[in-house]
Amino acid sequence: MKGENNMDEQLKGKNWLATMLACWLGGALGMHRFYTGKTKSAVAMLILTILICTIPISMIWQLVDGITIAIGKFRHADGSELYEKITWVGVVYIIFAILGIIYAFLNFAVLGATLGAILGSGTGAGMGGF
Numbered sequence: 001m002k003g004e005n006n007m008d009e010q011l012k013g014k015n016w017l018a019t020m021l022a023c024w025l026g027g028a029l030g031m032h033r034f035y036t037g038k039t040k041s042a043v044a045m046l047i048l049t050i051l052i053c054t055i056p057i058s059m060i061w062q063l064v065d066g067i068t069i070a071i072g073k074f075r076h077a078d079g080s081e082l083y084e085k086i087t088w089v090g091v092v093y094i095i096f097a098i099l100g101i102i103y104a105f106l107n108f109a110v111l112g113a114t115l116g117a118i119l120g121s122g123t124g125a126g127m128g129g130f
Contacts, residue, residue: 016082020069020089027062028055032069037077063097070094 014036023032030045048058068074070090075081 013080016085028058
């Protein structure tokens with residue numbers, strides 16, 4: 001009887017995997033926050049994403065929330081814990097997040113180097129003949 005009652009209490013909360021997938025697939029839109037009852041911040045994320053120029057802010061917010069969910073520190077709006085945490089899924093999320101950050105930095109570095117080469121060679125070529 002005691003175990004049954006505890007299970008009922010646990011199932012009143014939100015599922016960890018569903019929250020993790022909502023963050024992974026639609027986190028910039030605030031899906032995971034809507035799911036866990038954090039409506040005001042979810043609407044803020046949705047607005048930041050819709051405004052397009054502020055998408056980087058909502059993506060960083062999504063990344064932080066995803067890592068918080070992955071390590072088990074994210075809570076439902078009422079303060080309850082998410083149930084049925086699957087540790088390896090959290091580890092996979094964190095690995096992909098780190099690889100994504102590295103990939104983004106490498107892309108910006110290549111873009112910067114390419115633009116620098118284009119702009120650098122364009123100004124010198126016009127002046128070299130005179």
